[in-house]
Amino acid sequence: MGNNDKNHDDGPDNLKGETRRDFIKKAGMVAASGVALTSLATSAGVSLASPLDKNANLPPEDKPLKGRTALISGAARGIGLAMAVRLAQDGANIAMLDIASPYALSDIISYPLSSKQDLEQAVNLVKQQGVKAIPLIADVRDRAQMLSATNRAAQILGGIDIVIANAGISNGTGFENESDKIFKGIMDVNVAGVANTIHPAVPYLEKSKFGGKVIAISSVAGRRGVSQLASYSASKWAVIGLVKSLALDLGDKNITVNAIAPTAVKTVMWHGEKSSDAMKNLSNAAMELFVKSYHSLPTGSIHPEEIANAAAFLVSDNARYISGTTLDVNAGWSGQMTG
Numbered sequence: 296m297g298n299n300d301k302n303h304d305d306g307p308d309n310l311k312g313e314t315r316r317d318f319i320k321k322a323g324m325v326a327a328s329g330v331a332l333t334s335l336a337t338s339a340g341v342s343l344a345s346p347l348d349k350n351a352n353l354p355p356e357d358k359p360l361k362g363r364t365a366l367i368s369g370a371a372r373g374i375g376l377a378m379a380v381r382l383a384q385d386g387a388n389i390a391m392l393d394i395a396s397p398y399a400l401s402d403i404i405s406y407p408l409s410s411k412q413d414l415e416q417a418v419n420l421v422k423q424q425g426v427k428a429i430p431l432i433a434d435v436r437d438r439a440q441m442l443s444a445t446n447r448a449a450q451i452l453g454g455i456d457i458v459i460a461n462a463g464i465s466n467g468t469g470f471e472n473e474s475d476k477i478f479k480g481i482m483d484v485n486v487a488g489v490a491n492t493i494h495p496a497v498p499y500l501e502k503s504k505f506g507g508k509v510i511a512i513s514s515v516a517g518r519r520g521v522s523q524l525a526s527y528s529a530s531k532w533a534v535i536g537l538v539k540s541l542a543l544d545l546g547d548k549n550i551t552v553n554a555i556a557p558t559a560v561k562t563v564m565w566h567g568e569k570s571s572d573a574m575k576n577l578s579n580a581a582m583e584l585f586v587k588s589y590h591s592l593p594t595g596s597i598h599p600e601e602i603a604n605a606a607a608f609l610v611s612d613n614a615r616y617i618s619g620t621t622l623d624v625n626a627g628w629s630g631q632m633t634g
C-alpha cells in the first residue's frame with residue numbers, strides 16, 4: 296500500500312459491525328503478510344531542528360516570542376521537548392518541568408518516564424537555540440511541588456507569560472481489566488496535573504505585558520470515544536472542559552486558554568501503548584496501518600514538531616483573540632467527527 300492510498304474501506308469507522316478489536320486483529324494479519332507501510336521511527340525523541348520553523352534563523356531581536364518566558368510540563372522528551380525547542384527558536388526562555396523519575400508511576404503505566412539525564416539533555420538542547428532554559432523537577436500531581444517550581448521559574452526567568460500543561464500518561468489495559476488505582480492514577484496526572492500546572496501560574500500570567508497564554512494538551516481521544524482507552528479518553532475530554540471553563544474565567548485577565556488535540560505522535564508514550572492488551576501483539580507496521588486508517592491525509596503517526604508548530608501559533612500574537620478552542624492536529628481525522 297503506497298503512502299497516497301486512502302483505503303478507508305478498511306478503516307475502523309466503516310467496519311460494518313466489526314469491533315476495534317477485530318480491526319486490530321485484521322491489521323496484525325495484514326502487516327504479518329508483508330504489506331509495505333510507512334516506516335516507523337523508533338526514536339523516542341524529536342529531530343533537532345524542525346524544517347518548518349523559519350524563525351530559528353531570525354536575529355534574536357526579531358524573534359516573535361522575544362522577552363517571554365514559557366513553563367512547559369513533561370518537557371524532558373516527546374511533545375513537551377519539541378514545543379520547548381520550537382518556542383525557544385521563536386525566542387522564548389523556557390522553564391522545563393518534568394518528574395524526571397523513570398519508575399515513579401510504574402504501578403500505573405507500563406513504560407518508563409524520563410530520567411534526570413533526559414531532562415538535562417533536553418535543557419541543553421533548548422539552550423543551544425540561544426535562550427535561557429532551566430530544569431524544574433516536580434510531579435504535576437502535587438500542587439505544592441508545582442507552586443514551588445512555578446515560583447522558582449518566575450524568580451529565575453523574570454515572570455511567566457506562557458504555560459503549557461503537557462505532561463500526561465496513558466494505559467491501554469482496557470476498562471474491564473483496569474484497577475481503581477490505574478483509573479485514579481490516570482486522572483491524577485492527566486486532569487489534576489493540568490489544573491496543578493495552570494493554577495500556580497495564573498498570578499504571573501495576569502501580569503504578562505504580552506497577555507498570558509495557556510495551552511493544555513488533550514488528544515484525539517478527547518474528541519471521540521476510544522475502545523480500550525476509556526480512562527485516558529475520559530481524562531482528555533476533561534482537559535477540554537477545563538480549558539473551556541478557564542477561557543471564561545481568565546479572559547478578563549487578558550489570558551487565553553486553549554487545547555491541542557493530537558493524533559498519534561511518535562513518542563515513548565505512543566510506543567509504550569504497545570504493551571497494552573489491545574496493542575501488544577501488533578508490530579510497529581500494524582500500529583501504523585491502524586492509525587493511518589483513521590487519517591484522511593496520507594500519513595500514519597506524526598512527528599512531535601507538528602504539535603509544536605500548533606503550539607507556537609497559539610502562543611503567538613497572531614492568536615490573541617483565540618481562546619476556549621481546541622486545535623486538532625490529526626491529519627484529517629476531524630472529518631469523521633462532529634465537534
Ligand SMILES: NC(=O)c1ccc[n+]([C@@H]2O[C@H](COP(=O)([O-])OP(=O)(O)OC[C@H]3O[C@@H](n4cnc5c(N)ncnc54)[C@H](O)[C@@H]3O)[C@@H](O)[C@H]2O)c1
Pocket residue numbers: 368369370371372373374375392393394395396408409410433434435436461462463464465484488512513514515556557558559560561562563564565
Ligand atoms: N504520543 C501520542 O500519540 C499522543 C497523542 C495525543 C496526545 N498526547 C498527549 O501529549 C502529551 C505528551 O505526550 P508524549 O507522547 O510526549 O509522552 P511521553 O511519555 O513521551 O512524555 C511525557 C513526559 O511527561 C513526563 N511526565 C509524566 N508524568 C509526569 C508527572 N506526574 N509529573 C511531571 N512530569 C511527568 C514524563 O517524564 C515525560 O518526560 C500527553 O499529555 C499525552 O497524553 C500524546
